Amino acid sequence: xxxxxxxxxxxxxxxxxxxxPPWSLVAAGVLAGGLLGGGYGTLRAPQYTATSYVVAVPGxxxxxxxxxxxxxxxxxxxTQDAVLADAQAPAGVPMATLxxxxxxxxxxxxPMVAVSATAPRPxxxxxxxxxxxxxxxxxxxxxxxxxxxxxxxxxxxxxxxxPASPSAGVTGLVGASAGGLLGALALLVRPKRRPExxxxxxxxxxxxxxxxxxxxx
Numbered sequence: 001x002x003x004x005x006x007x008x009x010x011x012x013x014x015x016x017x018x019x020x021p022p023w024s025l026v027a028a029g030v031l032a033g034g035l036l037g038g039g040y041g042t043l044r045a046p047q048y049t050a051t052s053y054v055v056a057v058p059g060x061x062x063x064x065x066x067x068x069x070x071x072x073x074x075x076x077x078x079t080q081d082a083v084l085a086d087a088q089a090p091a092g093v094p095m096a097t098l099x100x101x102x103x104x105x106x107x108x109x110x111p112m113v114a115v116s117a118t119a120p121r122p123x124x125x126x127x128x129x130x131x132x133x134x135x136x137x138x139x140x141x142x143x144x145x146x147x148x149x150x151x152x153x154x155x156x157x158x159x160x161x162x163p164a165s166p167s168a169g170v171t172g173l174v175g176a177s178a179g180g181l182l183g184a185l186a187l188l189v190r191p192k193r194r195p196e197x198x199x200x201x202x203x204x205x206x207x208x209x210x211x212x213x214x215x216x217x
Contacts, residue, residue, distance in 0.1 A: 046163035049118045050125040052133035053154040056111035056140075062148035067111040070140075070149045075106035075113045078136045086138065091131035093124070101125075102132050112154060122159040129157035 056071040058064055077083060084098045091098060098117075105114040115136065117128035133153055140151035 047118050047120060048122045048125045048160045048163050049116055050122070050129045050157035050160050051114050051116040052129040052157040054113050054115065054133050054137055054151050055154040056113075057150045057152055059144065059148045059150055064111065067149050068108075070147055070151075071111035071113055072106050074136060074140055074151060075104045077139070078102070078104045078113065078115055078132060083132065083135045083139055087128075087131040087135035089131075090134065091128045093128060098128060098132060102128060115157075117157070122161070126157040126159045133157070 054074070056067040056074065058067040079099065079102055081095065081099075084095045084102070088095045088098060093101075101119060102115065102117045105116070106112070113133075113136070115129050115133040117125050117132065119125040119128060133156075137151045137153055140147075140149070144150050
C-alpha cells in the first residue's frame with residue numbers, strides 16, 4: 001500500500017541581507033574599511049611638507065596697515081604662473097609640479113606670507129618652498145618704488161624630519177570608521193522579513209522533527 005506523505009511547504013528563500021544577523025553588517029564594514037585604509041596608508045608614498053616665511057615691511061611714507069594689505073595680495077600672487085615660472089629653475093621641478101604642490105597662507109593680523117611645498121622627498125619640499133618664496137620676494141621688490149613696501153625672507157624652509165601624510169594606523173582607523181558607518185547605514189535600509197516569510201518559517205519543521213516524523217510513518 002502506497003502512502004502519500006504530505007510535503008511540507010517550501011520556505012521562501014531569504015535574501016543574503018535578511019539572513020545575516022544585524023551586527024554582521026557593521027562588523028564587516030569596520031573590517032573592510034580598516035583593511036582598505038591600512039593598505040592605502042602602507043602603499044602610499046610618504047609626503048613631506050616644508051614652509052618658508054616672508055614678511056612685508058613698510059617703507060617710507062607707508063605704514064603697517066599698508067604692509068598688511070600687500071601681504072594678503074602677495075599671498076595670492078605667490079602661486080601665479082609669473083612667480084612659479086621664475087621659481088622652477090632653482091626648485092629643479094617643472095612649473096606644473098609647483099602649481100600642484102605649493103600652497104600659501106596669510107594672517108589677518110601680521111604682514112607675513114607662509115609658502116608651503118609638499119613633495120615625496122624632504123629636500124625637494126624645502127627647495128620648492130624656498131624657490132617660490134625667493135621668486136615672490138624678487139617680484140614684490142621690483143615694484144617697491146610704487147608700493148612702498150619691501151618683502152623680506154623671514155625664515156627659510158628646512159628639510160622636514162617627519163612626513164606630513166597620515167600613517168597607516170591613522171588611515172586604518174579612518175577607514176574602519178567609514179566602513180562601520182556604511183555598515184550601519186546598510187543595516188538601516190536592510191529589507192525586513194515579510195509576515196508571510198515569518199509564518200512559513202514557523203510552520204516548517206526543523207530537520208530533527210522532520211526526521212522523527214518520517215521514522216514513525
